[in-house]
Amino acid sequence: xxxxxxxxxxxxxxxxxxxxxxxxxxxxxxxxxxxxxxxxxxxxxxxxxxxxxxxxxxxxxxxxxxxxxxxxxxxxxxxxxxxxxxxxxxxxxxxxxxxxxxxxxxxxxxxxxxxxxxxxxxxxxxxxxxxxxxxxxxxxxxxxxxxxxxxxxxxxxxxxxxxxxxxxxxxxxxxxxxxxxxxxxxxxxxxxxxxxxxxxxxxxxxxxxxxxxxxxxxxxxxxxxxxxxxxxxxxx
Amino acid sequence: xxxxxxxxxxxxxxxxxxxxxxxxxxxxxxxxxxxxxxxxxxxxxxxxxxxxxxxxxxxxxxxxxxxxxxxxxxxxxxxxxxxxxxxxxxxxxxxxxxxxxxxxxxxxxxxxxxxxxxxxxxxxxxxxxxxxxxxxxxxxxxxxxxxxxxxxxxxxxxxxxxxxxxxxxxxxxxxxxxxxxxxxxxxxxxxxxxxxxxxxxxxxxx
Numbered sequence: 001x002x003x004x005x006x007x008x009x010x011x012x013x014x015x016x017x018x019x020x021x022x023x024x025x026x027x028x029x030x031x032x033x034x035x036x037x038x039x040x041x042x043x044x045x046x047x048x049x050x051x052x053x054x055x056x057x058x059x060x061x062x063x064x065x066x067x068x069x070x071x072x073x074x075x076x077x078x079x080x081x082x083x084x085x086x087x088x089x090x091x092x093x094x095x096x097x098x099x100x101x102x103x104x105x106x107x108x109x110x111x112x113x114x115x116x117x118x119x120x121x122x123x124x125x126x127x128x129x130x131x132x133x134x135x136x137x138x139x140x141x142x143x144x145x146x147x148x149x150x151x152x153x154x155x156x157x158x159x160x161x162x163x164x165x166x167x168x169x170x171x172x173x174x175x176x177x178x179x180x181x182x183x184x185x186x187x188x189x190x191x192x193x194x195x196x197x198x199x200x201x202x203x204x205x206x207x208x209x210x211x212x213x214x215x216x217x218x219x220x221x222x223x224x225x226x227x228x229x230x231x232x233x234x235x236x
Numbered sequence: 237x238x239x240x241x242x243x244x245x246x247x248x249x250x251x252x253x254x255x256x257x258x259x260x261x262x263x264x265x266x267x268x269x270x271x272x273x274x275x276x277x278x279x280x281x282x283x284x285x286x287x288x289x290x291x292x293x294x295x296x297x298x299x300x301x302x303x304x305x306x307x308x309x310x311x312x313x314x315x316x317x318x319x320x321x322x323x324x325x326x327x328x329x330x331x332x333x334x335x336x337x338x339x340x341x342x343x344x345x346x347x348x349x350x351x352x353x354x355x356x357x358x359x360x361x362x363x364x365x366x367x368x369x370x371x372x373x374x375x376x377x378x379x380x381x382x383x384x385x386x387x388x389x390x391x392x393x394x395x396x397x398x399x400x401x402x403x404x405x406x407x408x409x410x411x412x413x414x415x416x417x418x419x420x421x422x423x424x425x426x427x428x429x430x431x432x433x434x435x436x437x438x439x440x441x442x
Binding site: 002042072075120122163214 | 245248249250251254255258282283284287316348349351352353385387388389426428429430431434435
């Protein structure tokens with residue numbers, strides 16, 4: 001099982017968010033990557049936590065920042081990749097895998113197959129910002145700024161086109177040892193292709209190893225506290 | 237030393253450049269077949285075998301790669317760039333490849349891809365029995381012992397008689413993770429994203 005970290009990129013700078021909405025500035029992306037690399041972090045997911053009002057110009061400015069990144073750590077990138085024009089900008093970034101969210105919810109097959117052609121199927125990840133409320137499971141549809149019921153999501157479409165699925169617990173993001181494991185119940189994804197994120201702590205990592213998920217992404221709180229990835233790796 | 241990185245619009249060129257230049261060796265990005273003039277040519281590769289081979293042939297790169305080898309140059313293929321050195325790949329319904337290596341490429345399993353870190357350990361002397369030995373002695377390291385990052389769905393089945401090869405992992409022993417034969421080196425993992433081990437490896441290769 002891989003142990004990585006999420007890095008949220010907003011307006012060319014990194015931020016930490018809580019509950020998928022409150023943002024706290026962290027600084028420049030290169031410094032954050034340097035820290036994560038020192039910790040031998042297995043992988044980093046750079047996510048732009050954008051909503052429906054994201055513009056192509058904002059996207060392009062963030063891409064310029066990622067393009068300059070010097071890193072020898074595996075990187076996934078996503079957030080606001082909505083058209084083939086966006087996709088063109090992703091070529092020759094220091095990135096191996098692409099993250100799509102709204103594209104999967106909208107079943108934008110043309111875009112995802114275009115990405116598959118450029119990067120390969122192994123590079124395609126689906127991000128589902130997810131929560132339970134009122135006994136129901138909801139997924140945040142970023143480009144529409146609304147939560148939709150999980151029942152309205154075509155799980156088979158995701159299973160067919162995504163190599164891995166990031167379940168991002170939006171309620172517990174920014175906390176530790178509080179990932180909501182019930183989110184995995186009732187969703188027909190193979191556990192081996194699931195990546196969990198949002199509120200992941202050491203106890204969650206123990207459980208993740210038992211459940212044999214593909215990867216865990218720790219919120220980048222390690223940048224604020226003297227946690228280290230190695231500490232998480234040795235969690236028993 | 238001259239190092240060319242082939243850019244056919246499919247590959248993580250900036251990461252490869254970053255990896256090589258961390259060893260203080262300058263690189264040149266080449267995007268036309270007639271401009272390949274180097275001691276070491278690197279074939280990066282992401283995407284699928286069908287589209288990659290089509291781009292190679294359309295740009296006459298396949299001929300240029302063979303000429304590079306015939307002129308005594310060294311060739312390094314990474315991930316898909318390694319796979320297309322074999323005779324054929326099962327990907328995209330079957331694709332004829334460059335045939336520089338006796339072997340083929342097949343799906344490593346029917347379920348999901350192989351994404352993760354695996355240990356890599358070998359003795360430098362074992363690799364250097366091939367013609368591809370390092371020429372610039374950037375390191376005195378005798379043993380590489382680290383971990384490397386894989387992200388692939390297809391693997392190379394090596395059928396060469398006399399080659400240096402290490403398996404992808406203990407549970408994927410059929411597929412080559414690191415391959416060296418004559419002046420060709422193939423790497424299935426991503427050395428440019430393998431942190432310290434990637435840096436050690438490039439010092440041993442160059």
